[in-house]
Amino acid sequence: MATYDFLFSSLGLEEWCSEGKSDAPMTMGALLNKSKGTETEETSIWELPFPSMDALNESCAAFPKSRELTKGLEEGFLAIKDSLSVVLDPLTQPLSWFLDGALYGMLNTPWWIVIPVLLGIVLLVTKSWKLVGFVAGSLCLLAFIDYYEYAIQTLAIIFVCAFLCVLFGVPIGIAMSRSDTMQRLTIPVLDMLQTLPPFVYLIPLIFLFSVTESKLYGIAIILYAIVPVIRLTNLGIRLVDKDVIEAANAFGMTSRQKLFQVQIPLALPNIMAGVNQTIMMSLAMVVIASLVSAPGLGVLVLQGIRNLELGVGLVAGLGIVILAVILDRVTKTSLARIDTSQKQ
Amino acid sequence: MDQDIKISIRNLYKIFGPTPDIALEYVKKGMGKPELLEKHKHVLGLEDINVDMQEGEITVIMGLSGSGKSTLIRHLNRLIEPTSGEITIDGENVLDFDEERLRKLRREGMSMVFQKFALLPHRTVLENAGMALSVRGFKTEEFESEARKWLARVGLEGNGDQYPHELSGGMQQRVGIARALASNSPIMLMDEAFSALDPLIRSDMQDLLLELQEELHKTIVFITHDLDEALKLADHLVILKDGHVVQQGEPQEILMNPNDPYIIDFISDINRARVLRVRSIMEKTTEPPEESAGDVSEHDNLESVIAKSDGNTDLVYRVTRKGKQIGVLDMKVLFRALVPTEAATEDRASL
Numbered sequence: 001m002a003t004y005d006f007l008f009s010s011l012g013l014e015e016w017c018s019e020g021k022s023d024a025p026m027t028m029g030a031l032l033n034k035s036k037g038t039e040t041e042e043t044s045i046w047e048l049p050f051p052s053m054d055a056l057n058e059s060c061a062a063f064p065k066s067r068e069l070t071k072g073l074e075e076g077f078l079a080i081k082d083s084l085s086v087v088l089d090p091l092t093q094p095l096s097w098f099l100d101g102a103l104y105g106m107l108n109t110p111w112w113i114v115i116p117v118l119l120g121i122v123l124l125v126t127k128s129w130k131l132v133g134f135v136a137g138s139l140c141l142l143a144f145i146d147y148y149e150y151a152i153q154t155l156a157i158i159f160v161c162a163f164l165c166v167l168f169g170v171p172i173g174i175a176m177s178r179s180d181t182m183q184r185l186t187i188p189v190l191d192m193l194q195t196l197p198p199f200v201y202l203i204p205l206i207f208l209f210s211v212t213e214s215k216l217y218g219i220a221i222i223l224y225a226i227v228p229v230i231r232l233t234n235l236g237i238r239l240v241d242k243d244v245i246e247a248a249n250a251f252g253m254t255s256r257q258k259l260f261q262v263q264i265p266l267a268l269p270n271i272m273a274g275v276n277q278t279i280m281m282s283l284a285m286v287v288i289a290s291l292v293s294a295p296g297l298g299v300l301v302l303q304g305i306r307n308l309e310l311g312v313g314l315v316a317g318l319g320i321v322i323l324a325v326i327l328d329r330v331t332k333t334s335l336a337r338i339d340t341s342q343k344q
Numbered sequence: 345m346d347q348d349i350k351i352s353i354r355n356l357y358k359i360f361g362p363t364p365d366i367a368l369e370y371v372k373k374g375m376g377k378p379e380l381l382e383k384h385k386h387v388l389g390l391e392d393i394n395v396d397m398q399e400g401e402i403t404v405i406m407g408l409s410g411s412g413k414s415t416l417i418r419h420l421n422r423l424i425e426p427t428s429g430e431i432t433i434d435g436e437n438v439l440d441f442d443e444e445r446l447r448k449l450r451r452e453g454m455s456m457v458f459q460k461f462a463l464l465p466h467r468t469v470l471e472n473a474g475m476a477l478s479v480r481g482f483k484t485e486e487f488e489s490e491a492r493k494w495l496a497r498v499g500l501e502g503n504g505d506q507y508p509h510e511l512s513g514g515m516q517q518r519v520g521i522a523r524a525l526a527s528n529s530p531i532m533l534m535d536e537a538f539s540a541l542d543p544l545i546r547s548d549m550q551d552l553l554l555e556l557q558e559e560l561h562k563t564i565v566f567i568t569h570d571l572d573e574a575l576k577l578a579d580h581l582v583i584l585k586d587g588h589v590v591q592q593g594e595p596q597e598i599l600m601n602p603n604d605p606y607i608i609d610f611i612s613d614i615n616r617a618r619v620l621r622v623r624s625i626m627e628k629t630t631e632p633p634e635e636s637a638g639d640v641s642e643h644d645n646l647e648s649v650i651a652k653s654d655g656n657t658d659l660v661y662r663v664t665r666k667g668k669q670i671g672v673l674d675m676k677v678l679f680r681a682l683v684p685t686e687a688a689t690e691d692r693a694s695l
Contacts, residue, residue: 247462250421251479251527252450261478265466 002058004051017060081207088208092215095164095222099214102156103295111148115139118155125334135330138322147297147319154296154323158282161218165226165278170271172226173233174259183234194227198288206292217289224285228277236270237263269339276331283324297323350399350531350563351420356429357393358415358587361386364427377586389415391588393429398580399530400561402553404595406574407584413567416584417533420565421450433531451480455524459536461516463508469495469519470504476527487526494522498552514545518552525556534566538573550576571610575599575619583607596624600681616682617647625681626663626671633660633672642670646678 008017049055053066106114118139123132142151176183201220209216240263248258264271290298297316304313359367359380367386377388390412397403407413418424419431422438431438433453441449455476463472471484474491478484495504498518508516517537524532534553538546550573557564568574574581575595582592583606590604599620602608623642637659640649653659653675663671 241462243458243460243462244464246423247456247458247464249423250450250454250456250458250533251476252447252452253479254447257479262464266464 002055003049004056004059007051007056008060013060017062019062077204077207085208092209092219095160095218096213096215098160098164099157099218102160103153103214106152106156107149111143114152115143122330125337126330127337128333131329131333135326138326142319142322145315147300147315150295150297150300150316151319151323154283154286154298154320157217157221157286157294157296158279158327161221161225161282161286162275162279164218164222165229165282166275168222169226169229169274169278170233173230173271173274174237174264176230176234177237177263186230190227190230193223198224198285199291201285202289202292211293214294217286217292217294220289220292221282221285221294225278225281228281229271229274232270232274232277233267236267236274239270240266269335272331272335272338276328276335279327279331280324283320283327287320348399349396350433351395351397351403351565352430352432353393353395353397353416353419354430354432355392355394356390356416356419356431357427358389358412358419358424359386359427360389368427388587390419390426391586393589395582395589395592397563397565399563401579402557402564402566402577403580403582404566404568404574404578405582405584406568406571408569410586411584412587413569413584414535415587417535417565417567420531420533421454421456422446451476452527453529454531454533455527455529456533456535457517457520457524457537459539461508461513461520461540463516463519463523465508467507468504469500469506469508469511472508472519473504473522473526475523476529491522491526494526495519497525497556498522514541514549517541517549521549521553521556525560530563532562532564534564536567536569539568539570546573553577571614572619575614583610595619596621600624612684615647616684617650618645620646620681622646622649622661622663622673623671625677626673627677628671630669631672632669633662635660636662636672638662639664640673641665646682649673649675649678 008014053064053069056063057065115136119132119136122135123129126132139148139151142148172186176186198220201223205216205220209219244262244266245258248262253261286294286296287298287301290296290302297319300316301313301320303309304311304316357368357371358364359371361367361384364386367380367384367388370380370384371388371391375383377391380386380388393416395403395405405413405416415424419426420433420438422441426439429439433449438446438449464475467475470488470491471478473495474482474484474487477487477490492504495501498521500515500518500522503511503515508519511519517540520537524534538549541549553564554577566574566577568577578595580592581595581598583590583598585604585606591598591602591607598607599611599616602611621642622640622644625646626642637653638661640652640661640663642663642665649661653661657675657679659675661673661675662669663673
């Protein structure tokens with residue numbers, strides 16, 4: 001006897017309940033109870049279970065258990081998976097090409113070309129020799145302890161993903177800033193993407209794509225990291241001085257002229273802050289994505305956990321910190337340069 | 345008047361709220377601003393505005409904050425859409441314009457100067473001055489000489505390559521004026537253009553505007569809350585209160601014959617001797633006076649005449665226009681004109 005038997009008997013559903021009973025195998029617990037003969041023990045009010053799916057199932061076998069709900073979700077997902085793959089596979093295929101291309105390109109170019117090119121980019125965007133020195137020192141340190149290859153893989157993935165985040169995120173942010181409906185619809189999605197535990201991204205993706213494809217982790221990183229650039233583009237454009245917009249209107253600017261000559265230039269500091277956040281979040285995700293075969297420093301961290309190789313894990317973690325500091329400093333310094341060139 | 349009417353506003357209403365059309369019916373039946381707000385949650389912005397603005401004149405629209413003056417000026421280039429009414433510029437109804445035609449009007453027909461300058465902070469002073477031209481599709485090299493010319497005209501020769509934030513407020517507003525002038529539009533809208541500046545600079549800018557107007561003869565619509573500024577600049581003065589026109593006309597005329605306690609209150613604090621001019625109080629006659637103490641111009645203000653007479657009330661002056669006599673001015677009349685309007689004294693006595 002279970003607690004909620006009365007509910008089904010009062011509703012006259014006993015017959016429907018017993019239909020499900022027949023072929024269900026007896027659980028271990030029930031078997032034990034039966035053998036002990038303690039089945040009929042009354043439950044006190046203190047142990048009254050919440051009328052949850054599992055509790056109701058005890059009284060009525062035809063009532064679904066909670067596992068059946070999640071199972072239904074799985075089956076539903078598997079049922080649409082094939083048709084979904086037909087659409088998503090070709091759409092996301094370029095992502096695999098980009099990632100594989102970037103990884104191949106950066107790994108097969110000799111270090112004495114890659115490092116100077118990276119330093120050149122740093123100098124170009126920051127105009128700061130101090131920072132170039134710091135980046136050079138960090139990269140050489142990583143290379144000296146033979147972590148160069150892993151670090152470069154991580155960087156390559158971040159470059160590709162952050163670039164795609166900006167490519168898609170900025171237009172989405174602009175669209176949000178222009179329409180309140182669009183903003184209302186997008187914000188819950190962004191909230192969800194931002195609060196969903198990073199591991200959860202991986203689950204549906206594993207079902208959809210094969211683990212050997214690099215787009216699997218690419219999508220996970222982009223979904224996770226695109227949020228700040230969208231948010232801050234939207235915010236930046238909405239924060240542009242109303243008086244300046246009015247002046248642009250009064251002088252007869254088209255909405256296109258307004259967007260490219262007024263709104264985007266004035267929102268640029270905010271957009272760049274979004275890009276900085278996006279890069280940092282890509283770095284966070286690329287480590288977790290090593291669970292689904294993303295190469296890079298994350299693999300070493302994982303190896304450290306799996307094989308209890310404390311040193312490997314710690315040094316890889318340190319490498320990630322160094323990369324984070326490099327990326328953050330470089331983007332922040334270039335952001336500061338934009339800021340000073342257009343103070344209000 | 346021998347000039348043409350450039351801008352004409354007829355029966356203009358503006359009501360802010362979710363259903364302005366319904367609220368408009370109540371207003372037309374005579375419901376006032378407070379009642380409309382309380383019963384129907386609509387704000388009466390403008391009520392039955394009828395103003396004609398002459399070509400080549402400065403029309404000043406004056407009122408306190410909340411009187412609807414900024415709303416009114418934004419109707420002229422349709423930054424705000426009216427609820428009902430008609431605005432004609434050169435005989436064409438602006439409200440019938442489609443987007444393309446409206447853009448052309450904003451680009452070539454009018455330019456605007458803003459209270460908070462509203463310059464583009466990421467562009468140089470030169471690029472800001474040429475904004476109207478760059479909007480029309482000209483490249484920097486093409487509009488550079490034009491923009492430099494107007495910058496020089498407002499006294500900013502060497503500042504072309506600076507950014508707006510490097511300039512002081514007064515200089516920024518000079519850029520704003522250069523920007524409006526460089527568009528070469530016949531109409532200039534100035535929305536409290538000098539209100540954010542300190543008094544000395546404001547006075548400088550007013551002189552600059554009058555000086556420019558002397559040679560350019562644009563149709564200027566100037567918004568202000570400052571009566572002294574209004575009287576200094578206006579050819580035609582429109583006084584707004586709570587969204588309707590209280591009185592409009594020549595400023596001297598309003599000063600001598602205010603028709604509303606609101607205006608009397610307004611003008612009671614000003615220096616009448618400085619604002620009133622000889623022509624508005626003189627006796628019109630071509631007969632020379634018996635004993636003329638000298639000639640004064642019709643445009644002289646009373647302060648200068650008092651200075652000239654050294655305070656002697658027995659003198660009589662000949663008033664001349666281009667050397668010919670058009671009237672006489674008795675100093676006694678002059679001093680009587682300095683007494684605040686009768687209504688004002690009554691108004692004060694009753695307080």
